[in-house]
Amino acid sequence: MSQISVSNMTFCYEGSFDNIFEKVSFLIDTDWKLGFVGRNGKGKTTFLNLLLGNYEYEGNISASVAFDYFPYQITKEQTGQCGAEFLGQLKQGCELWRVICELDKLQLDAEILYRPFGTLSHGERTKVMLAVLFSGENDFLLIDEPTNHLDHESREIVKEYLGQKKGFILVSHDRDLLDACIDHVLVLNRCSIEVQSGNFSSWWENKSRMDAFRQMENEKHRKEIRRLHQAADRTREWADKNERTKIGYDPVKEHDRSKGTRAYIGAKTKKMQSRRMQVEKRIMDEIEQKEGLLQDIENPVDLKLMPMQHHKEVLVSAKDYGIAYNSGEVFRDLDFELRRGERVFLHGENGCGKSSLIKAILAHGGLPCVPEASVSDEMRETGTLKCAAGLVISYINQDTSGLHGTIKDFCRTNDLDESLFCAILRQLDLERVQFVKKIEEYSEGQKKKVLIAASLLKPAHLYIWDEPLNYIDVFSRMQIENLILTYQPTMLIVEHDVRFREKIATRVVEF
Secondary structure, eight states: OEEEEEEEEEEETOOOOOOEEEEEEEEEEEEEEEEEEETTTHHHHHHHHHTTTSOOOEEEESSSEEEEEEEEOHHHHHSSSSSHHHHHEEEOOOOHHHHHHHHHHTTTOOGGGBBBBBGHHHHHHHHHHHHHHHTSSSSSEEEOOOOOOOHHHHHHHHHHHHTTTSSSSEEEHHHHHHHHHOOOEEEEESSEEEEEEHHHHHHHHHHHHHHHHHHHHHHHHHHHHHHHHHHHHHHHHHHHHHHHHHSSSOOTTTTTTTTTTTHHHHHHHHHHHHHHHHHHHHHHHHHHHHHTTTTOOOOOOOOOOOBOOOOEEEEEEEEEEEEEEEEEEEEEEEEEEETTTOOEEEOTOOOSSSHHHHHHHHHTTTTSGGGSSSTTTOEEEEEEEEEEEEEEEEEEOOTTTTTTTHHHHHHHHHOOOHHHHHHHHHHOOOGGGGGOOOOGGSSSHHHHHHHHHHHHSSSSSSSEEOOOOOOOHHHHHHHHHHHHHHHOOOEEEEOOOOOHHHHSSSSSOOO
16 A cells, blocks of 8 residues: 655646646545545546646645556547457556456456447446456556446446445546445545545535534624624724814813813823724634635535426327337337426436437427437337427437537527526536636536536426436536426436436336
8 A cells, every 4th residue: 555645736727717726735545445526627637637647737746656547548540440459559568368357347248349449339438448447457547437428237337346446536426336436535625625534425424514513603703703893883983982072172061171181082092993903903813714614615506497387288298109220229119108297217228219219309399400309311210209289398418519619609509698697607616717718628517517507598398308417516416406306397307327316206217
């Protein structure tokens, strides 16, 4: 066992307005199974790249181990090759027999290494890269969101696999995965970094208690500040009143006064002014002492939604419905109804037809303007699929590759109120400085928030979300959960986050 030491590390991107990290220091052991948690855009992937030596920084990072990073960058040439041909290019010294042993633990047959990499599913690619990653010895592994786009079964396999390993940092927003795989948590708070023993749930419980304590302490602090302000106001009023009596007096009413008392009144007033200044200094000292008390508290703003009520009870219905492509049949004989007020989750392994059904519903519901939602000429339908007349749908696509330009451009293209749109993004913790950047420069999580904000801003009878939480941070997931439970819109969702589904779903349709 050895340690990785980070000391007084400061980093910012060239041309950036502020530092991503500022004088950060902490220690981690290389035997830990470390979960890395934080808001989107706070620097999780950046920190992994700093460990890899990809960026210049101030301060010091010392480690006696080599680092390796997931996911590997697969070139266009490698996509057309079999995995066995380029494993050594991904990881130096990688041995085929070790990869095959790791694939067995991931419940994959070795023959997958002899198929073109580009023909593999998301889950198969992830498992092959994880097998390569863990085929070495004595490396400290940096694993960046391994379960995105994976179905439930693949997630369970990856979860069990990682639970048997050690010596890694795992960046993930999947609470179920974090609880099963880690024994320490590295947290990017709003203004600090902390390392804590335990899994995500134990850290969240501790954080909730600490936040509640800080809130109580802050309220006591505010009461004390108010009391000191009142005392300062009274002292100032007395001092000013005395100051006004130094010059001029009524000899009838103030027969015991003379010109000689002016010096006495002046000295008394000076003493009172000095007392006032001392009280105000005490107030400032108190504020400075308590400054930053609430800066690390995650207090997500409640989001708002404007769902519309349709006059029909059944919004979508399918009878003996099936979809097939030229490459083969996807599913058939589907009987399905989506009723007003339901939140239905489509559940099944990758490739079973969940997204195909969503695309068909969008097309039947009158949204052919979305390219990914169009029913292509190659799609063949059997049976019947009906959407209620006048149905208004708000859609989140799982693909963010089509996002480009500025926020202003995006709002103009999608006919959105820019000020309201930016307000929702701020509530999702997107910094104002991001609004002047191009969307293609955003992190994947920030791009997803753009799509979520656009969907929330559109009043609709039905909200169709296709894997909306990929790359979305834990705190924003909780915000969205609270939003849906508060406004209870009618929804059709594809999402593999177990905790999210357990809290939100009124019904699950198995494919």
